[in-house]
Every structure is written in structure tokens, then in C-alpha cells.
Amino acid sequence: MNNTTDSRLHALDAVRGFALLLGVAFHAALSFLPGMPPGVWFAIDNSTNQYLGDAAFVSHIFRMSLFFFIAGYFGRLLYQKLGARSFWANRLTRILVPLVAGWVILAPIISYLWISGLTKAFGGTLPPMPAMPAGFFPLGHLWFLYQLLLIYVVVIAIRSLIARMDPAQKLRGLVDRAVSGSIRTMAGTFTLGLPVAAALMSLPFWIYWMGIPTPDMTLIPQIPASVGFSTAFIFGWLVHRSSDALAAIAQRWVSNLGIAIVATGWLLHSMHLTPMAQPGLTKTVYALVFGVALWGWVLGLTGAALRFLSNYSATRRYLADASYWIYLAHLPLVVALQMWVSDWPLHWSVKFPFILVVSFALLFASYHYLVRPTFIGQLLNGRKYPRKPLPPGSSPSPASPPTADTVNGGPVAQLRGITKKFGAVTALHSIDIEVRRGELLAVLGPNGAGKSTAISLWLGLIEADSGEVTLLGGAPQDIAMRRGLGVMMQDVDLPKELKVRELVRLAASYYDDPMSVEETLKRAGIEALANRPYGKLSGGQKRQAQFAVAICGRPKVLFLDEPSVGLDVQAREALWTSVRRLLADGCSVVLTTHYLEEAEALADRITVITKGRVIASGSVNDMRALVARRQISCDSQLTLEEVRTWPGVVDAQRTQERLQITATDAEGVVRRLLAADVTLGRLEVRQAGLNEAFNELTKEAA
């Protein structure tokens, strides 16, 4: 079920992207229309073409209705998934913010182009401004976002009203059956156009070519647009309600497109006879056929997409994601190109493709580099279907906290039953870690295991979804507690303009009782670098300067996230010496590292995290014992098959005549080896290093 729904969504996404990209081509064609009076569009080209005008008309019949139809479908999907509050939050960021920000940025540019276009069209002087509609506001091509927001408000209001009036779902059941029935019998194609036809008939001046008049000049809702696009939106909403409506649409794609083509042919033919609506029968018939053509296209194209584009395609996904930005940003570019080329002594068949190629190239490039990887892309497209936030308390209950070990003093920092999610990824699963006074806790684990997340919790940078974080007996967000910590983070660069001495002085100013700058530099072993700008230091020297910054406040707890990356052997030894001295002074240290010898050299205790869970915790010796395995190697004739069956043997390998055995009970295995093979030689038994222990542990957890 989920799979089929997903594949349908791919198709609908593609349709929406198509409708938006089609709009770019539509606007690009507008300067090539024959007989366009000056002042209607930004530019009039010196080479025009009737076919291009007809093609633009055809696309304009359905493109916005198609968009609103899909918007209705996704609107209900989102509302069901998110609930009212999150739905509105989502819509405000995705629709209202682009509307306002886009308008503020685009309106001046478009106005400038409009004025220079008009000035050019009227031979250097601006014509008197025509009368503006009531509530004049130049929305430009962003009107569709405004219209969409209005429709959301109305439809959600109607929805709540119906939900209240129809608790037994009788009415809604009826509507669902009517929706799928109307699609299956093709009645929908003919009746859905009725409301918009009625609205168009009532217009005193209806220019056929314009289709549904664009409501881009005013904030007051216009009747034809509101009727037409709400019909499309509501129908999309109802199609999402109904379980089998999409399947019916997919089935009927041929007949719907057929109807659309016939009706559109008739429209084109009669439009060439009379471009302007005459009152009476002609107008009525034209409006009715227009409605049929519109819904023929909407349902036919959607059906074709469901039929042929349901599989996932990376290219289509990219196009669909890009289309929103491209449609928002395209107008000034397309218009500027039209104005630029309008005087060129070239045929439209050269200029029109030129405009399309240049604008799509620039728009896609801007999407790829400025939008997709940045916050604009996040804002416009976000994640496709944001997951519903989990209800609080749904995470597993925290395990009982570990008892404090009084030998080393109580815990100075604790994570108790912490669960932390980032979107769909659970970074930490109900983990317990504690750091005792005066000890060094090494946190080991592969990349992405959750080490840095754990540290960030202690530093107060992020908050846990559930569980308790304490630092020096308080909350890490409390600055009084943080005055007891020192920190050296990964992937942090200090200001390159400042000298090392200045960096230490600045950091020291945050603490109550810091060491002197000289003392700090001496402890970190970088007195020689005191007057060097940070930007001029080598990678290893930068880490040393960061270490100095971390220790300058005489911290009670020191967090070192991968401190020795990039250090040479000497610098690392110096760092270790310095850390040991801090430990001797009673400071606790939390160290994450990839270098196991570092953990072996410094750590009192080790915690191993993999995939957000603590899989082992204890002293270095505990860890070795936990994986109390020893490596036995010898020259022997025994076969692997035989040795592997022995008790206490975990694994056996052979490299040439040498036999390598991993064993839990090394003594027993050695005794048996000697008994079984009298020719056995060069026997060697080795305690597994932390490295092996660590590998074993993470392998088991994986």
C-alpha cells in the first residue's frame, strides 16, 4: 500500500513541476504573439508567430488549474500527516515566506522592467496610467501563492464545519463515491468545468485568449480565478480522500486527453473568428467548452503521469524540486531577455529558443548552486513529507542510573536515559554515561556513533528529547555551571586575525579565576607561538592553541573532542602530559578519540558507543576482559576444520603453515594443541590489544 502511494506521489510531483516549468515557457512566448497591443506585456518582438501564440494559449488553459489540483491533493495529504497546527506552520514557511520575500525582492525589479518596457513601447514617454482595480497591489506572477493561501483558509474552514456537521461521515462517504464515480464515467470532465464556465460567462469583458483572468493586480479575491482554482483545489483534496480516484484517473488518461484535444481545437478555431467574447450564445458555449478543455487536460495529463511516470527517477525528482524556485525567480530574467532580443533582426524561431535556453540554463544553475544546498532550498522544498513529531514520552523509559562509584568521587557530568533524535535519525537511544571526579573517560566509537551528540548535550548546545543531562550538578544551559567547563571541539576554527595570546586572553575573560596567559601557554606547550596570528599556524599548532583556550579557565570538567587529530608525535606527547597534570589536579576529562593508544594511555574508563547505544563500559582492563580473547599462533599441521570444533575457540585462520587461533580459553586450547600435534612449534600467545577488543565489540553490535 505504502509503495503504491509513494509511486503515485512521484507522478503527482512530476505533474506539479511540469505545470510550473510550463509557465516559464508560457511567459517566454508572450512577446512573440501577433496583434498584442502595446502595454499588455513587457515587450513586443519584431518577429511574431501565430502558432506560438496558439501554443501559449493551450498551455494557459490548464497550467494553473493543474497546479491547484495537485496542490489540493498534497494539501490534504499534509493536513492529515501534520495536523492543523503543524500544517499551518509548514504552509507559512513554504508559501507565505516565499510570497513576501519574493515580492519584496522581485517587485522593484519587475516594476523597473515594466516601466522601461512601457517607455520603449510608447516611443520614449510613459502613457498615462490606466485606471487601477480596487485594492490595487502589483502581486505579479506571485499571485498564485496568495491565492493558494486564501484557498487554504477557506477549505480548512469548510473542512472543520463539515467535520462538525457530519460526524457519521455519511455526507463524506457520498462525496467520495461521487468523486470516483464521476471520474470513472467521465462525467467529472464535463461537470467540473461548469463552475468556472459560469464565472467566466458573467464577465463583462472576457478576452478568450486570457482564459481565466489572472488575479495579479489586487489583493481582493477575483471571482473567476477564485471559483476556477478553488474547484481544482477542492477536487484535488477530494481525490486524496477517495481511495480509488487516482486509479480511475490513471485509467482514463486517453479519453480525457482526447476530449481535451477536441475541445481545444474548437476553442482555437472559434477564437480566430472572434477574439473577444460577444454577449449571448457564443460566449456561453465558449465558456462551457473552455471548462471541458481545462478539465480534459488536467485529468488527462495527471492520468498519463500516473500511468507512465510513477517510478522514481532522480532526474524528475530534481526537476520537480527545482521547479518551485525556477517559477518564483524566472520572470525578471525571461522579461529582460525578451526586451533585449526584441529588436534583433532575427526570426522568432531563433529568438524564442534562445530565451528558453538562456533562462533555463541560468535558472537551473542558480538553483543548483544558490538554492539546493542552501537555506533557500530548505525553505522552498524542505523535506518532502515532514514526519509527524513523536508524542512526548514515547521513547523507552530510561534505565536505572548507574550507581556512583565513591572510590573516584561522585559524577561531575551525567547523561541519564538520554534519547536524542535528529528528524528521523535517532542519534542516541536511551543512553547512560557518567563522568566521575578526577577521572578520564574515553568515549570510543566509529564515525556517526553519537559521540559528538553526547558531548553537545553536556555542553548545552542541544537538548535531549527525553532523559536528564547534568553538568557539575546543574543544567548545562546554566552559565554558572558552564564556567566550570573547558572545551575543545571538532571542526572549529578560531578567528584567524587574532594572535594566540589574544585568543587565550579572550577565552580567559569568560572565567572567574583563570590561569594567567603565560601559565596557560606553558601548560599547553606553545609559549613560542604566543605572538603568532592563529591564521598563520599549522593544523597541529591550531589544535594546540585550541587546547590552550580549553584549559585557560582551570576547568573542573574538560571536554576534548578528537584532540590529537593532526598533531605530530611530540605535540601529542606534550598534550598527554598536560592532560595527566590536569587529572592530577582533580579535573575530569571526557575524551573522544579514534586513536586507541590514546585511550589506553590516558583513560581510567572507556565507554564504547555504536549506533547511538552504549555497548560496553568499564576500565581499560575491564574492556580487555570483556572481550577476553587471546591470539594463539603456531606452526602446526592441524586442519582448520578440526581446530574450529574445539571448545574455547572463537575463530581459526591459516596463513601458509602458520595457524592463527582466537580463543576465549587460551590455556585449554594450548593444552589440547600440544597434545594433538607433537610437531607443533613457535607457539605464541598474545593478549588482544584494545584495538582488537574495540573491533570485536563494534563488529558484534553491527
Add this chain to the structure above:
Amino acid sequence: MNALALKSIVAVSPVRARGSELRGYLTETQYEMTRMIRNPGVAIPVLVLPCALYALFALLIAGEAIDKDPNLGTFLFTAFSIMAVTMPALFGTGVTLALERDMGLLRLKRAQPAPPASWVVAKIASGLILAVLAYAPIVVMALATGKLSLGSGQVVALSAAFMLGTIPFCAMGLMIGSLASGTAAPAYANLIYLPGCYLSGMFFPMPASMYWQTPIWPQFHVKQLAMHLAGLTKEQYESLPMAIVAMLGFTVLFAGVTIWRLKQKG
């Protein structure tokens, strides 16, 4: 038992001395300023450009015209002064903040016990200091060459207004710095700032057909404030209180976006 015992162990002083808090802010500001001055990419264009442009336009190109019409002198003086004070406010805060976010420095500051808003205070304070440094040569030049014929009271009032005018731009810079990456921030800052300089009518009066869009630029309101204080009635398009309210409004809007964004992303 642990929590209580620990509090005494770690000797968290119950009241941190006010003096050391203040010292923290001062040190932060001092180093922020040091960084800007040592970074020629920020300091040179911001300090030299408005001053050089003012010399070019007001002294050389329009010199004689100003002698005939002192109002033109006032108009140009305010235009380049606003440019001089707003550029450091915008670029000094915005671009550096974006870079620092990329560097992870902001995350580090949040983890360190830095006073919560010290980096903001430091940025705004050094933006203001740079603004003074950029503005001073212009006002000295204008008064020395006689291209500004206003009373000393008006000059003082205007200078204060320019300093006030930096605030929305500091907020705008912080907003851009909080939204954009370090490489993109200068581009966005220019994209928003430069069109505003022209379209707000700050450098030259707009034709009436463009009036409708001038209020969306913060520069317009700073300029209006200056036009009121300079008594240039011909160039006043909105009332004095309206100009101040608009500047305040922009500040609140930009600061709001910044806070929202930093809460989200850090």
C-alpha cells in the same frame, strides 16, 4: 546529595562580580574591533569607499552646483554619510557572523561560558565604532570645504541620527549572517544593500512613479530622518515619527528573524 555536594566542590560563586561581567563584554568588543581592523577585506572598502565617493561627487563633480544650491550639498552629504555608517554596520556584522557560523566559532562561544549576548554586543559596538571612523572624515571634509552649510546644532543632530541609522543595518547584517553561509553572505548583503541605496532615493530623488517602492528600503527612512533634521522640506516624504517607527520596525523584524534562525540552527 551529589548535586549539593558538587556545588560546593566546584565552587560556583553565587554572585559573579559585575565588574568581571563588564570586563567580559569589553574584552570581546576589543578583540572584535581588532579583528575588523586587521582584516583589510572589511576595513578598506568600508572606511575608504564612502569618503572617496563623497570627495569625488561633492567636491569635484558637483562642487560648483553646491555653491549655488546649498540644499544639494546637504543632500549629497547625507547620502554619503548614510552610506558610510550603514556599510560597516551591515558588512561588519553580517559577513563576519556568517563566517563565524561556518567556522563553528558560534557553537564554541555557546559552549564556553561567554556571557550569552556578548558576541552580539561586541559586533554591534565595533560596527558603531567603525561607523564613526568612516563618518568622521566625511563630516570634517564637508565642514572644511564649506560644502555643508548647516548650523552646528543641526550637524550634531544629523550625526546622532546617522548613528541611530546604523541600528537597523546591524540587525539586517545579523539576519543575513544568520541565514547565509560565509561565502554567500557578502553576495546577499550586496544584493539587498546596493539596490536599496538607489531605489530608496538616497543618492538621487526618485521619479514619482517609483515612490510606491521606496518605503521597503531601510535607507529611505534613515534618509527621511536626516531630511527632517536638516530641514530640507522638499525632500520629505514621510513624517519624522513615521521614519523613526519604520526604522524601529525594520530592526524588530530583522532581529526577530535572526533570533528565530539562530534558535533553529545555532
